[in-house]
Amino acid sequence: MLEQQLVNGVVLGATYALFALGFTLMFGVMGVINLTYGVYFAVGAFAALWSTQALGLPIAAALPLGALIAGVIAVAIDTLLLTRLRKAKAPELASLMVTLGATLFLYAGMAASLGTEIRRFPAAVFDGGAYDLGAVRIGTTQILIFGAAVALVVALMALVRGSRLGLAIRAVAENPDAAALMGINGGLMLRVVSFLSGAIGGAAGVLVGLNFNAIQPFMGEHMMLRGFAVIIVGGLGDLRGALAAGLLLGFAEVLTAAYVSSTFKDLTAFALLVATLWFRPLGLFGRAAAKRA
Amino acid sequence: MNALLQVEGLRLGYGRADVVHGIDLTVPRGRIVSLIGSNGAGKTTILRGLSGLMKPRGGHIRWGQDGADLAGEAAHRIARRGIVQVPEGRQVFANMTVAENLRLGAYHAPGAEAARRQEAVVARFPRLGERLSQQAGYLSGGEQQMLAMGRALMAEPVLLLLDEPSMGLAPLIVEEIFAIIAALRTEGRTILLVEQNASAALAIADDAYVLETGRIRLKGPAAEVARNPEVTAAYLGL
Ligand SMILES: Nc1ncnc2c1ncn2[C@@H]1O[C@H](COP(=O)(O)OP(=O)(O)O)[C@@H](O)[C@H]1O
Ligand SMILES: [Mg+2]
Numbered sequence: 445m446l447e448q449q450l451v452n453g454v455v456l457g458a459t460y461a462l463f464a465l466g467f468t469l470m471f472g473v474m475g476v477i478n479l480t481y482g483v484y485f486a487v488g489a490f491a492a493l494w495s496t497q498a499l500g501l502p503i504a505a506a507l508p509l510g511a512l513i514a515g516v517i518a519v520a521i522d523t524l525l526l527t528r529l530r531k532a533k534a535p536e537l538a539s540l541m542v543t544l545g546a547t548l549f550l551y552a553g554m555a556a557s558l559g560t561e562i563r564r565f566p567a568a569v570f571d572g573g574a575y576d577l578g579a580v581r582i583g584t585t586q587i588l589i590f591g592a593a594v595a596l597v598v599a600l601m602a603l604v605r606g607s608r609l610g611l612a613i614r615a616v617a618e619n620p621d622a623a624a625l626m627g628i629n630g631g632l633m634l635r636v637v638s639f640l641s642g643a644i645g646g647a648a649g650v651l652v653g654l655n656f657n658a659i660q661p662f663m664g665e666h667m668m669l670r671g672f673a674v675i676i677v678g679g680l681g682d683l684r685g686a687l688a689a690g691l692l693l694g695f696a697e698v699l700t701a702a703y704v705s706s707t708f709k710d711l712t713a714f715a716l717l718v719a720t721l722w723f724r725p726l727g728l729f730g731r732a733a734a735k736r737a
Numbered sequence: 738m739n740a741l742l743q744v745e746g747l748r749l750g751y752g753r754a755d756v757v758h759g760i761d762l763t764v765p766r767g768r769i770v771s772l773i774g775s776n777g778a779g780k781t782t783i784l785r786g787l788s789g790l791m792k793p794r795g796g797h798i799r800w801g802q803d804g805a806d807l808a809g810e811a812a813h814r815i816a817r818r819g820i821v822q823v824p825e826g827r828q829v830f831a832n833m834t835v836a837e838n839l840r841l842g843a844y845h846a847p848g849a850e851a852a853r854r855q856e857a858v859v860a861r862f863p864r865l866g867e868r869l870s871q872q873a874g875y876l877s878g879g880e881q882q883m884l885a886m887g888r889a890l891m892a893e894p895v896l897l898l899l900d901e902p903s904m905g906l907a908p909l910i911v912e913e914i915f916a917i918i919a920a921l922r923t924e925g926r927t928i929l930l931v932e933q934n935a936s937a938a939l940a941i942a943d944d945a946y947v948l949e950t951g952r953i954r955l956k957g958p959a960a961e962v963a964r965n966p967e968v969t970a971a972y973l974g975l
Pocket of ligand 2: 780781782825901
């Protein structure tokens, strides 16, 4: 059943790549590792769950709504927690600790208000059936997950690499003072990036929640461990590296679960992480940044 | 006199220490004003204060016809008013191409307008034209200085603030840079030029100010300042 596992690997890998892209974008532009990113993942999943259950929305509407809510919360949290630290040019460790504290607080709050039992999407969400292609079975949900992940990845890459807004975002990431001298509003760009990465994280949460049909507050925490693996393997702040590493991790996990043991699945990410740091400390595609003159 | 920029009592500092102690300075429209002074006098600090990268601790920065006070305004807003700084050490976007750097200079202009301006900049700096798709971090120091100036010109600045454009460059390149500054003056651009290279800066300027440890020590027409015995002794090495 290798073919089936490969299909499952592609689908899971696409969601991991999406998750990693949002995380890398946030890290690459803000320059701080924002641990609250995992919260947006869970928030997106819960918001989509709520809109399918309480509002009866189809998943095609619940996905963007979940992403939107996660994005708005990301902007609010970034503004609340990090704006002052950025202004004071606080050391990275201070920002990291603040986001760690906020993350613990938010997970505890979600666990207290939402409960920790695993929730599932209504059965109607998965009504689409499946296609049999020889030995391989592909569910419409899997097609939706894969299609949405790919579309979002393509859209985000086009925005960051190919648009004027993306140019400004990269300028702020590289040299905020020089960007300000070009008339670029750095604070606004940081908010745009917060929103984009929060929304991407939220969308990834919806898709991963769909893939395993399991949603609970700490799903983001488990995912963050993978997020770290992916940004280390892909190279810090490298969007294309995050994509490749996300896909790789998805494959590796699916194959491990299928051919070794599903209890070993969670080890895969760390095996990859450690092996990368061991052999290629700058990541798979890691290059030293061009020297700044 | 048609003052484009009028600075009154500007104070700036880092941490607890004041570094610029209430300076007055006027930049008339269409002129080159040079601000000279030795290393650490506070020249860069003043430019950063004018462009909004540092918040003034006191004083006023009056701008344009209506004399709007820019002290405390955000840097990106000041840039949009047409005050564009070429920072010390060039500060090009090293990971981006020459073309992307230039596009960022005209960030607020539509694409077609930016393309038109890029043609003009490339005509002025042909070397940039040959390297449009090259990563800026790999340019030579002189090319990076040209890119930093070209990027600033992409904004069609009303006032250009140049911070030591000759720093660390070979004499031939310095000549080239100063020739371009002179050409900009002929075209009617207004420039505030900060330099340690006092002889070149005084030769090109209309007015000059001499800064010493955060205070204006001397000011006047550049030719007069250049003849001042203290200046010839301390800055011109004569
Ligand atoms: N980031 C900074 N933090 C603290 N002091 C600074 C900083 N930058 C410059 N200074 C101090 O301010 C004074 C003026 O520096 P600067 O404006 O760079 O001088 P100049 O450009 O004339 O060489 C110097 O004494 C310098 O040590
Ligand atoms: Mg200086």
